[in-house]
Amino acid sequence: xxxxxxxxxxxxxxxxxxxxxxxxxxxxxxxxxxxxxxxxxxxxxxxxxxxxxxxxxxxxxxxxxxxxxxxxxxxxxxxxxxxxxxxxxxxxxxxxxxxxxxxxxxxxxxxxxxxxxxxxxxxxxxxxxxxxxxxxxxxxxxxxxxxxxxxxxxxxxxxxxxxxxxxxxxxxxxxxxxxxxxxxxxxxxxxxxxxxxxxxxxxxxxxxxxxxxxxxxxxxxxxxxxxxxxxxxxxxxxxxxxxxxxxxxxxxxxxxxxxxxxxxxxxxxxxxxxxxxxxxxxxxxxxxxxxxxxxxxxxxxxxxxxxxxxxxxxxxxxxxxxxxxx
Amino acid sequence: xxxxxxxxxxxxxxxxxxxxxxxxxxxxxxxxxxxxxxxxxxxxxxxxxxxxxxxxxxxxxxxxxxxxxxxxxxxxxxxxxxxxxxxxxxxxxxxxxxxxxxxxxxxxxxxxxxxxxxxxxxxxxxxxxxxxxxxxxxxxxxxxxxxxxxxxxxxxxxxxxxxxxxxxxxxxxxxxxxxxxxxxxxxxxxxxxxxxxxxxxxxxxxxxxxxxxxxxxxxxxxxxxxxxxxxxxxxxxxxxxxxxxxxxxxxxxxx
Numbered sequence: 001x002x003x004x005x006x007x008x009x010x011x012x013x014x015x016x017x018x019x020x021x022x023x024x025x026x027x028x029x030x031x032x033x034x035x036x037x038x039x040x041x042x043x044x045x046x047x048x049x050x051x052x053x054x055x056x057x058x059x060x061x062x063x064x065x066x067x068x069x070x071x072x073x074x075x076x077x078x079x080x081x082x083x084x085x086x087x088x089x090x091x092x093x094x095x096x097x098x099x100x101x102x103x104x105x106x107x108x109x110x111x112x113x114x115x116x117x118x119x120x121x122x123x124x125x126x127x128x129x130x131x132x133x134x135x136x137x138x139x140x141x142x143x144x145x146x147x148x149x150x151x152x153x154x155x156x157x158x159x160x161x162x163x164x165x166x167x168x169x170x171x172x173x174x175x176x177x178x179x180x181x182x183x184x185x186x187x188x189x190x191x192x193x194x195x196x197x198x199x200x201x202x203x204x205x206x207x208x209x210x211x212x213x214x215x216x217x218x219x220x221x222x223x224x225x226x227x228x229x230x231x232x233x234x235x236x237x238x239x240x241x242x243x244x245x246x247x248x249x250x251x252x253x254x255x256x257x258x259x260x261x262x263x264x265x266x267x268x269x270x271x272x273x274x275x276x277x278x279x280x281x282x283x284x285x286x287x288x289x290x291x292x293x294x295x296x297x298x299x300x301x302x303x304x305x306x307x308x309x310x311x312x313x314x315x316x317x318x319x320x321x322x323x324x325x326x
Numbered sequence: 327x328x329x330x331x332x333x334x335x336x337x338x339x340x341x342x343x344x345x346x347x348x349x350x351x352x353x354x355x356x357x358x359x360x361x362x363x364x365x366x367x368x369x370x371x372x373x374x375x376x377x378x379x380x381x382x383x384x385x386x387x388x389x390x391x392x393x394x395x396x397x398x399x400x401x402x403x404x405x406x407x408x409x410x411x412x413x414x415x416x417x418x419x420x421x422x423x424x425x426x427x428x429x430x431x432x433x434x435x436x437x438x439x440x441x442x443x444x445x446x447x448x449x450x451x452x453x454x455x456x457x458x459x460x461x462x463x464x465x466x467x468x469x470x471x472x473x474x475x476x477x478x479x480x481x482x483x484x485x486x487x488x489x490x491x492x493x494x495x496x497x498x499x500x501x502x503x504x505x506x507x508x509x510x511x512x513x514x515x516x517x518x519x520x521x522x523x524x525x526x527x528x529x530x531x532x533x534x535x536x537x538x539x540x541x542x543x544x545x546x547x548x549x550x551x552x553x554x555x556x557x558x559x560x561x562x563x564x565x566x567x568x569x570x571x572x573x574x575x576x577x578x579x580x581x
């Protein structure tokens with residue numbers, strides 16, 4: 001997606017903050033990611049599900065590259081130091097404002113001293129919490145995205161996930177909106193379906209036997225427990241066979257599909273390294289990478305072939321839609 | 327000059343193009359790939375968002391909101407054809423390539439093992455490692471980690487059967503035909519010959535990493551005292567006598 005580098009991310013002056021009371025399983029500050037230092041081995045990172053994150057920002061009229069909180073599985077608790085508009089989108093994680101449930105894919109006003117408490121994901125894996133005006137945090141190498149292994153980004157730039165006691169500076173403007181608002185139902189992702197993920201074949205794909213490529217598309221792959229922000233590992237009792245060898249590493253990106261010697265694919269995610277040595281079968285549609293990020297362990301996914309025109313048309317439409325604020 | 331058969335150009339996801347070169351990896355091909363990347367950046371300007379050169383590949387990230395893949399292919403095809411037939415490129419590259427002289431305290435945990443596997447004395451291993459000139463073939467694995475080719479054939483060993491869970495920061499290590507320096511403590515399966523005291527990566531610097539693909543790297547032995555004195559520094563100005571005594575090739579661009 002296009003990255004606009006105009007002021008806006010940190011040009012605002014913070015006039016308030018949100019205080020993290022409990023970080024939950026894993027909550028991080030993220031944005032659309034870091035590009036420009038891939039050549040020095042610095043990972044892309046950024047949100048795992050760009051669609052849900054873009055909606056959270058849109059609901060509070062933020063640009064889609066504004067920093068926001070990515071909550072994995074749930075358990076986050078935070079308190080507002082002043083009246084502030086927030087939005088939540090993504091995984092179905094129940095959220096309560098001083099005990100009163102707030103709707104998903106919606107914005108709501110949080111009054112000074114109120115506590116927002118998240119339960120645990122019923123469907124999906126990751127929810128996004130945006131604050132009106134965005135969090136005012138100094139970017140590192142052009143982004144506030146947290147990358148724990150590279151020790152970059154986050155509230156203090158050191159790559160730490162959110163911790164109890166963190167004060168996240170934000171622009172507090174209680175008058176920003178007159179009422180709450182929600183994404184329409186058809187605009188929300190349905191996390192109950194078995195995802196069919198679109199793939200751009202390429203790389204070493206033609207070095208796989210034709211029947212193995214066909215099996216890749218015919219198989220219902222199970223998401224493994226070993227999946228994380230670096231990669232989603234897939235598993236099937238009958239993995240791919242006759243895996244070609246690759247002797248020289250090449251540049252990889254989030255969405256790259258690698259086939260290691262085991263024959264069980266790995267889909268690289270936001271925090272993947274910049275170079276990889278496993279054979280590459282292709283690349284996932286960025287929106288479907290976001291959908292994959294929402295699939296819990298042991299559930300299955302399927303793949304379907306796509307093409308570059310579809311990917312670029314879809315992502316242009318995505319960028320254009322979220323560039324125009326409601 | 328390296329013979330490069332028409333490279334393959336393909337989309338690598340929504341916002342990247344992968345160029346694969348059908349030629350043997352080596353110092354020449356790495357320099358040629360850098361030359362190719364420079365030409366693409368010169369032609370496309372800030373449409374290019376980043377580049378990740380590999381041993382025989384070049385991944386270019388671009389702003390697809392401004393140029394779609396089918397347009398990019400139309401621009402790249404003749405550009406790469408000209409680059410293929412243009413021999414001036416190499417001289418152009420040689421001028422732009424950086425040389426790094428990196429100090430090493432040869433105190434590595436695996437020196438004795440490497441010596442024994444190679445049938446050499448420890449002094450001969452150090453001599454073999456410090457007298458070669460290396461080229462950066464790829465940067466990745468971790469921020470600032472450069473894969474350098476050109477290792478003395480006598481030192482070629484497969485990776486450790488079991489990787490170490492923690493290789494110390496600054497470790498100078500070898501495996502297969504490569505050497506590298508670990509910018510941070512990390513897990514690793516390479517054989518450790520020594521330690522480099524200099525920082526390799528610093529987010530406060532522009533650029534944040536020391537090494538780029540195509541760069542030349544040489545190593546100079548230093549003592550433990552020198553190691554301690556240089557620890558955590560970015561720059562190092564070696565004494566001229568040290569370079570002459572060791573007969574090392576390559577200058578230090580940072581002095």
